[in-house]
Amino acid sequence: MKLLHSFLKDLRLAYRTYYVYMELGIALLVVAVLIFVMPENFNRSAKAWLHVADASLPAAAIEKALGEDGLDIGRVATGAELRERLEEDRSAIGFDLRLEDGRPKLVFVLQGYESASLRASLETSVEAAFSRALPGYRASTVTTTLRSRDATLSDRVNVLPVFLAMNAAFMGLFIIASYIFLDKSEGAVKAFAVSPAKVWHYLAGKMGVVAVTGLASGLLTVALVAGADAQYPLFVVLLLATNAFGSAVGLFIASFFDDLSSAMGWVFGSVALLGLAAVSYYLPSFSPLAVRLLPSYPMLFAFRETLLAAPDAGLVWANVGGYSAGALVLFLLAERQYRRRMTA
Numbered sequence: 521m522k523l524l525h526s527f528l529k530d531l532r533l534a535y536r537t538y539y540v541y542m543e544l545g546i547a548l549l550v551v552a553v554l555i556f557v558m559p560e561n562f563n564r565s566a567k568a569w570l571h572v573a574d575a576s577l578p579a580a581a582i583e584k585a586l587g588e589d590g591l592d593i594g595r596v597a598t599g600a601e602l603r604e605r606l607e608e609d610r611s612a613i614g615f616d617l618r619l620e621d622g623r624p625k626l627v628f629v630l631q632g633y634e635s636a637s638l639r640a641s642l643e644t645s646v647e648a649a650f651s652r653a654l655p656g657y658r659a660s661t662v663t664t665t666l667r668s669r670d671a672t673l674s675d676r677v678n679v680l681p682v683f684l685a686m687n688a689a690f691m692g693l694f695i696i697a698s699y700i701f702l703d704k705s706e707g708a709v710k711a712f713a714v715s716p717a718k719v720w721h722y723l724a725g726k727m728g729v730v731a732v733t734g735l736a737s738g739l740l741t742v743a744l745v746a747g748a749d750a751q752y753p754l755f756v757v758l759l760l761a762t763n764a765f766g767s768a769v770g771l772f773i774a775s776f777f778d779d780l781s782s783a784m785g786w787v788f789g790s791v792a793l794l795g796l797a798a799v800s801y802y803l804p805s806f807s808p809l810a811v812r813l814l815p816s817y818p819m820l821f822a823f824r825e826t827l828l829a830a831p832d833a834g835l836v837w838a839n840v841g842g843y844s845a846g847a848l849v850l851f852l853l854a855e856r857q858y859r860r861r862m863t864a
Contacts, residue, residue, distance in 0.1 A: 543695070546737070547738075550683050559676070560674050561675045562675050566611070567613075568591040568592065568613050568615060569595075570617065573617060578624070613631070678824070680742060681801065682801060682802075684738055685762070689762035690791055690794055692730035693766045693773070696726050696767045698780060701774065719855055723771055727768070727851070730767045754836050758822055764847035773786050773787060774854075775858050794816040796811055797819075822835060
């Protein structure tokens with residue numbers, strides 16, 4: 521009952537501060553950007569323009585081969601128009617199909633900033649596209665899919681794991697530290713030390729408040745962006761576990777300082793360090809061991825699983841267990857530190 525009383529009291533006080541509304545406001549801002557600004561999926565095909573100088577050339581076959589290689593092909597009537605199109609779009613490339621010495625010749629028309637390696641890659645890509653169009657072509661590369669997916673996330677929904685990890689999970693690191701230092705400045709911590717309640721009641725009540733806020737912002741965002749496709753039972757359990765871990769990190773850091781200004785470097789430094797995992801999430805080719813060891817790295821992929829139609833439940837539950845255990849260890853260490861400082 522003392523724990524429940526502490527939690528309800530902290531919950532009432534929390535909604536009188538701006539931290540709760542700040543987190544919910546960030547959630548609504550992210551939702552607005554994702555829905556009204558960001559497209560459902562980005563267009564990943566490169567734009568290319570094709571000029572055919574001689575009507576007798578097999579332009580349709582070449583256009584088909586280039587299109588199958590992932591290029592968005594457009595036709596232009598003259599060479600001058602081709603260069604105008606490239607000037608309008610500095611990311612586009614051009615092809616000039618002409619007849620020389622009785623043989624068709626495809627000339628690359630580039631922007632001029634392309635490196636030698638990029639030019640070689642483009643040349644190899646086009647040659648491979650033409651090779652696939654030859655009669656009797658057989659692929660020499662065998663692709664083996666280790667695990668198939670019935671569905672993938674849209675680019676819009678794929679942004680959500682980063683927001684969920686940093687806002688719904690690790691925003692609690694900053695907020696709970698702010699609550700603790702606010703109580704210290706008002707003398708509430710010293711008053712609590714002589715009350716019948718235990719220290720862990722006080723700390724757990726703070727974590728409960730942060731969990732309610734994180735759950736509200738997380739559910740709001742996922743419901744508005746991902747809709748009914750998300751796996752909400754798995755998502756709620758994972759969010760509560762990761763939120764508890766982030767809050768426990770905040771409690772542990774705050775236990776060593778007397779005010780927010782002295783702890784600010786550690787608090788924001790921890791959030792910035794954990795945010796590095798987002799780079800590897802979007803760029804899987806860059807995933808050094810130092811980034812993979814960050815607790816935020818597996819969290820991103822676990823959140824992504826909960827947004828899929830057919831998630832890997834084992835991966836999600838493994839993360840739930842890991843973050844719950846980590847939260848418990850950090851909570852016990854923080855509780856010991858607070859008891860020691862209160863009685864010192």
